[in-house]
Amino acid sequence: MTSQPSHKLSVAPMMDWTDRHCRSLHRTLSARALLYTEMLTTGAVLHGDRERLLAYDPGQHPVALQLGGSEPTDLAAAARIGEDYGYDEINLNVGCPSDRVQSGRFGACLMREPELVAECMAAMGAAVKVPVTVKCRIGVDDQDPEASLFTLVDLCAKAGVTTFVVHARKAWLKGLSPKENRDVPPLDYPLVWRLKRERPDLTIVINGGISSLAAAQEHLAHVDGVMLGRAAYHTPALLGEVDPLIFGEGEAVGPVEAVELYRPYIAAELARGTHLAAMTRHMLGLFHGAPGARAWRRILTVEGVKPGAGLEVIDAALAEILRAQDERRLRGLEAGEAA
Known part of the structure; x- marks a missing residue:
């Protein structure tokens, strides 16, 4: 064996x-x-x-x-x-x-x-x-x-x-x-x-x-x-x-990085005629509990099933995540300054 x-x-x-x-x-x-x-x-x-x-x-x-x-x-x-x-x-x-x-x-x-x-x-x-x-x-x-x-x-x-x-x-x-x-x-x-x-x-x-x-x-x-x-x-x-954590090697991979790493695969599958939703359905929980997660799920669910949907749907959903993260950081800075 x-x-x-x-x-x-x-x-x-x-x-x-x-x-x-x-x-x-x-x-x-x-x-x-x-x-x-x-x-x-x-x-x-x-x-x-x-x-x-x-x-x-x-x-x-x-x-x-x-x-x-x-x-x-x-x-x-x-x-x-x-x-x-x-x-x-x-x-x-x-x-x-x-x-x-x-x-x-x-x-x-x-x-x-x-x-x-x-x-x-x-x-x-x-x-x-x-x-x-x-x-x-x-x-x-x-x-x-x-x-x-x-x-x-x-x-x-x-x-x-x-x-x-x-x-x-x-x-x-x-x-x-x-x-x-x-x-x-x-x-x-x-x-x-x-x-x-x-x-x-x-x-x-x-x-x-x-x-x-x-x-x-x-x-x-x-x-x-x-x-x-x-x-x-x-x-x-x-x-x-x-x-x-488990194998004691390598670096942690964050969800934003995972989206970027998954993009080439999605692009190749789209070129083969695979529907975007076949791939994005597995990504819905990627930002579970994070700022912007609801908008991420909504965009992927609503826009991802439309005929001809492509990487622009993922980009739009990811933009909501990044915007929510920026807003949280800004609020944290403002709170720090107020303190």
């Missing part, structure tokens, strides 16, 4: 969110965070429009492909295709609780079939040279999390898997919606910490409800890595602090 990308800080695979445009934005903020694709089913990879589904800007590395499926032969074939596209890791989804996933016999319902998961991982591992990893829950429905999590991990470890991303919640496949499954089942961080203590040779990454880099640093005292989900998407500016 090739060398494992660092899992110290990663951004979770999120359906409809972590597409190729989102990942390129996130990469402007952190050079080191490991980025994941949205989950792609084996059927989509094997029979769909691969260029549309799998192509990405080479600047996104390190980047991992997440697959959904439960047929070892199909997963092996899809993993090979992912490797051919240059992905640095292939990850199997054993955590998504959506109805579509259950009907397709993949995602969180596979927590009930750990032997099958191990068989799938063995097939994927034999098919590719890049690392294959598992993202799972601690259990589903009435399973005992200690038994379900450790059984899955141990069987997959025997199949050659060394890295596990654990969403520290059960998934309730009956009675809760996918959205409720992200919040309602209680988090059990200590169980994931214990997994690392008792399986020290494995790389254990924790996921679920982690909303700040300070919280991530606390978890890193117990596990090898932290995966951020909605916090990274809704407040992407926090990723600008990842390299110095």
Whole structure:
């Protein structure tokens, strides 16, 4: 196998969110965070429009492909295709609780079939040279999390898997919606910490409800890595602090700088015929809590969807941010003089 990308800080695979445009934005903020694709089913990879589904800007590395499926032969074939596209890791989804996933016999319902998961991982591992990893829950429905999590991990470890991303919640496949499954089942961080203590040779990454880099640093005292989900998407500016705070290298990247770094990518995509809104929708939270953030969101949302919208929309939105920052600085100076 090739060398494992660092899992110290990663951004979770999120359906409809972590597409190729989102990942390129996130990469402007952190050079080191490991980025994941949205989950792609084996059927989509094997029979769909691969260029549309799998192509990405080479600047996104390190980047991992997440697959959904439960047929070892199909997963092996899809993993090979992912490797051919240059992905640095292939990850199997054993955590998504959506109805579509259950009907397709993949995602969180596979927590009930750990032997099958191990068989799938063995097939994927034999098919590719890049690392294959598992993202799972601690259990589903009435399973005992200690038994379900450790059984899955141990069987997959025997199949050659060394890295596990654990969403520290059960998934309730009956009675809760996918959205409720992200919040309602209680988090059990200590169980994931214990997994690392008792399986020290494995790389254990924790996921679920982690909303700040300070919280991530606390978890890193117990596990090898932290995966951020909605916090990274809704407040992407926090990723600008990842390299110095988590990896101890590089400089922090501010949101204004990130916009400038993202401009060449946007310009290239616009030239290819990509609609501006496909990219700006991922930028709405970039100035969350900052002066001018409301105007930034309004301009991107209203103007960005118009036919022919281009970089001038981003320039107009950024001008509102800079104006609001200047006003705040001026008020601070005036207050200082008055004092």
